[in-house]
Amino acid sequence: MQEVSQRRATPLGFQPPAIGDEEIAAVVETLRSGWLTTGPRAAELERRMSEYLEAEHVIAVASGTAALHLSLLALGVGPGDEVITTPITWPATANVIVHAGATPVFADVRESDLNIDPARVAELVNARTKAILPVHLAGQPADLDPILALGAKHGLSVVEDAAHAAESAYRGHKVGGLSDATCFSLYATKNIAAGEGGLVSTDRDDVAAAIRDLRLMRRGDGSLYDIAVPGYKANLSDVLAAIALVQLDKVEAHGEIRRRQFALYNDAVGDLDGIEPLARDDRDTHAYHLYVVRIDEEGAGATRDAYQRALAAEGIGTSVHFLPVHRLSWYRERFPEQPPLPVAERAGAEILSLPLSPAHSDEDIGDAIAALRRVHAQFTG
Numbered sequence: 077m078q079e080v081s082q083r084r085a086t087p088l089g090f091q092p093p094a095i096g097d098e099e100i101a102a103v104v105e106t107l108r109s110g111w112l113t114t115g116p117r118a119a120e121l122e123r124r125m126s127e128y129l130e131a132e133h134v135i136a137v138a139s140g141t142a143a144l145h146l147s148l149l150a151l152g153v154g155p156g157d158e159v160i161t162t163p164i165t166w167p168a169t170a171n172v173i174v175h176a177g178a179t180p181v182f183a184d185v186r187e188s189d190l191n192i193d194p195a196r197v198a199e200l201v202n203a204r205t206k207a208i209l210p211v212h213l214a215g216q217p218a219d220l221d222p223i224l225a226l227g228a229k230h231g232l233s234v235v236e237d238a239a240h241a242a243e244s245a246y247r248g249h250k251v252g253g254l255s256d257a258t259c260f261s262l263y264a265t266k267n268i269a270a271g272e273g274g275l276v277s278t279d280r281d282d283v284a285a286a287i288r289d290l291r292l293m294r295r296g297d298g299s300l301y302d303i304a305v306p307g308y309k310a311n312l313s314d315v316l317a318a319i320a321l322v323q324l325d326k327v328e329a330h331g332e333i334r335r336r337q338f339a340l341y342n343d344a345v346g347d348l349d350g351i352e353p354l355a356r357d358d359r360d361t362h363a364y365h366l367y368v369v370r371i372d373e374e375g376a377g378a379t380r381d382a383y384q385r386a387l388a389a390e391g392i393g394t395s396v397h398f399l400p401v402h403r404l405s406w407y408r409e410r411f412p413e414q415p416p417l418p419v420a421e422r423a424g425a426e427i428l429s430l431p432l433s434p435a436h437s438d439e440d441i442g443d444a445i446a447a448l449r450r451v452h453a454q455f456t457g
């Protein structure tokens with residue numbers, strides 16, 4: 077790979093989807109088949125994902141948000157309950173707790189990988205706690221053993237937000253069948269991207285059956301139009317399932333490209349004072365979903381926001397995963413009594429996600445690295 081010393085001629089997108097002729101052909105074939113709504117392709121996606129995730133059941137739904145929401149409802153989370161989750165996540169993780177009528181309680185994250193800290197979770201469990209909702213940030217699994225142990229000890233459900241973790245394994249076990257429900261996203265930037273869509277995987281027959289009822293609705297036993305459970309119309313279209321099936325065929329090849337891009341960044345970032353990638357645990361399989369660095373103003377000579385602006389001026393798209401949810405306006409206003417979450421708050425101001433995508437070439441990543449080096453030299457020089 078050759079590093080360029082010049083600014084790119086064209087901007088580099090942060091995380092463009094890697095869609096090829098195969099996905100386009102699959103969509104055309106689906107449209108020709110007449111199945112626009114949930115049909116044989118959604119069913120095939122469920123079957124193939126249950127093999128891939130090593131889980132008994134997979135239920136295809138309209139989004140990762142719906143996967144989380146229906147999982148909480150299926151597990152009986154409702155008004156009066158508390159659900160403990162991480163503040164370093166996409167707001168949907170907390171929003172669905174509110175949508176279920178329950179209260180989100182934020183536990184601080186670990187300094188190393190910014191995943192929820194099981195020790196902080198243990199301090200927050202009380203008589204109102206109903207569930208724990210960890211997120212596998214960037215593709216590094218959260219530390220599930222102590223979380224599952226807390227769940228078992230106190231009779232709590234555990235729902236995983238695995239939106240970043242399609243390829244992750246925790247201590248040698250595929251993420252997907254380890255807790256009561258594991259929720260994946262098929263959003264445009266995800267490792268298996270259909271544009272929109274989501275999946276719930278579970279080994280529990282009762283949870284799978286409840287989510288199937290909530291996904292559409294459960295028909296009653298009486299007349300044709302009778303219903304027994306009013307659902308959320310959160311089913312997945314076959315058009316999107318067809319794209320996801322092709323993306324699943326490519327998941328290993330795309331994963332190899334992501335892994336290589338991680339290695340290129342790791343080599344480069346090692347030399348840059350004040351810039352550190354999030355830690356990975358070698359006992360686990362990382363999904364290489366996001367390459368997140370922390371920018372320490374003192375060592376790196378400028379804030380994360382200044383780096384983001386300077387990289388944008390270089391034509392390099394970046395993103396932030398994530399601002400702490402408890403600091404977002406709605407959460408601040410609705411839950412003003414927030415406990416301090418010092419690790420999450422500091423990290424929220426320091427994290428920056430660099431371009432990563434199977435649609436990018438090694439040269440593209442080389443351009444992002446060269447721009448990062450130039451910006452770093454300006455700020456520290």
Ligand SMILES: Cc1ncc(COP(=O)(O)O)c(C=O)c1O
Pocket residue numbers: 139140141142165166168169211237239240260261262263272273274
């Ligand atoms: C951590 C996390 N949780 C949940 C979601 C929600 O998924 P969706 O956009 O498919 O609703 C996302 C991203 O989109 C996410 O990054």
